[in-house]
Amino acid sequence: MPGIFGFVDNKNQGTNEKLLADMARGLDPKLAAKFESYMDPGLGMGRISLGVVNPEPQPIWNDAHTLCIVMEGELYATRSLSIDLMSLGYRLLTGNPAELMLCLYQEYGEAFAEQLNGAFVAAIWNAPERRLVLVNDRMGLYPLYYASVNGRFLFGSGLRALLSDASLPRQVDGIAIAQFLTFDHLLGDRTLLSAARLLPQGSLLIVEQGNYSIRPYASLQYPRTYPLRRGEEYREELVFLMRQAVARQAADVLPKAIMLSGGLDSRVLAALLNEIDADWPVYTFTWGLPGCDDARFAAEISSFTRAEHHFFELKPDFLLSTAEESVRITDGMGNIVNLHAIVSLDEETRYAQLIYKGFMGDAMFGRAVEPILWADYDPGVAVQVHLRLHELQGLLTFHPAEHHSLFTDEFYQGVGNAVMDSYQAGMEASGSTQLAAQRLYFDLTQRVPRMTIKGVEVVRSKAFVRLPFCDNDLLHLAQQVPLGMLQDRRLIREAFQTTFPKMASVPFSWTGLPMVDNFRSISMRARRLLQWHLHQRGISSQSEVRWRPYKDYQTWFRTVLRDWVEGILLNPASLDRGYFNPEFVRQLVAEHMAGADHTVRLGALLSIELWHQLYIDRA
Incomplete structure (x- = not known):
């Protein structure tokens, strides 16, 4: 997958071409041969790109050859920014958004990010000051991971790029696993590795003098009051x-x-x-x-x-x-x-x-907003309302009440209340007491950048x-x-x-009916009503017109993929990792094969096990 990657090494001021090449291969082994990079004593950074848009070579340098940038993604509505920069004497030679971003940084410093509209991730190196600046867009549409270990700061568009450094600890984050198995995604900045984190949306990460700091330049905020508009x-x-x-x-x-x-x-x-x-x-x-x-x-x-x-x-x-x-x-x-x-x-x-x-x-635009959110609740009750709605909407993989059965005693005790604490914190970070605003905020800051x-x-x-x-x-x-x-x-x-x-x-696939009232929608509703009456009188076995889904993992897991599923989830190495109660996993698999629908649950367990096989066991 395209993206950026690199390191700053404060202990070893030599060059480390092998580590940078390994990070490129870790990010995408098929594209690694095409990676573009820059090496400086104690620094390496690069980019992998498909070359579909903005194919110009990177890194791009400023005229004084003191600043350079690697970037993946693109910017929108840049004409006025370009005109302003050219009026200040900047030469924009390529039309590349990375060049524009670099000039904005040179002119405005860290405030440059507030002017950006786009989907991107970038790394800017200030050679004289030995200062690295990482930046992502407001929604974190290009995930960027980072870690600091033994005086070396690592960053990459995939956690797998960081894993190319053999010195990065392989300790798995148990809370992250519990979050994933609860919501089908992680929360906050956690990754499956305890030593690595995800850069938050709309953030700048600064690395200098052996330390790093993160500050947001943009945040979502729902207003307390609204104007009167039709x-x-x-x-x-x-x-x-x-x-x-x-x-x-x-x-x-x-x-x-x-x-x-x-x-x-x-x-x-x-x-x-x-x-x-x-x-x-x-x-x-x-x-x-x-x-x-x-x-x-x-x-x-x-x-x-x-x-x-x-x-x-x-x-x-x-x-x-x-x-x-x-x-x-x-x-x-x-x-x-x-x-x-x-x-x-x-x-x-x-x-x-x-x-x-x-x-x-x-x-x-409101897919998750439901009537249950239109009320005021005590804080302790509010988080249960949110959890209840997640459950009703089919967005819980394993309910927190099932954790004591799913996890081993040791793992369960180690996780404690961390999953629900992080869930509640994700809602309350909205700064709003209105539950609908909390849920919208949660989806845009947690579900979207961590799952969708x-x-x-x-x-x-x-x-x-x-x-x-x-x-x-x-x-x-x-x-x-x-x-x-x-x-x-x-x-x-x-x-x-x-x-x-x-x-x-x-x-519309959500309802199976047209979005407007017309003859077609009337006839479809009439057919549904007829089907229901025929069923009530025992003439038809179907109570309603069936929805025809685009996938059927439920059947596939118990037929053509059965041996594959059982071979991965029921093998001794998987059952003995110490996370899950082996008997619970065996029962879950058996129930699905007997006709129950545990598709999403099995899918989550398969993802975790396959990742362990790829990156933990092989290490």
């Missing part, structure tokens, strides 16, 4: 900012593709990209089981655009060939049952290496990914909308229905 005004502003965000990220001439499902966010992108009058080819990609709802709805949505549509089948045994690679790319912190985007990447990138995803639209981003990372291994919903202006609007307008995704649904009524007539 719903129509919010809808119009949303549509304007969405058009602006998509246009900002479609200014080049490269072929473009959209990962299109039957949901809302990807169809928003399909509609907006289709509005742009341009010569570049556009494609829509959908994967799943033949005849699934997503496949049918996505094909219909695509037919309203100029895009060429392609469907890719999810084969029942695809994990046999992709699971280890998915675990490697996500450093064991993504559940393999959520990483199926890897399956068709080779075929997709034959058409386009630039792919758009509707990432973060649901978290920004894993699907993006998988796609980035072969394609450059653009995420229009993450535009700064759009993100700002999402924080200013009255919370009640976000429930049931009301604002974005109404905006889409008004602006693109034809696409809104296509059924």
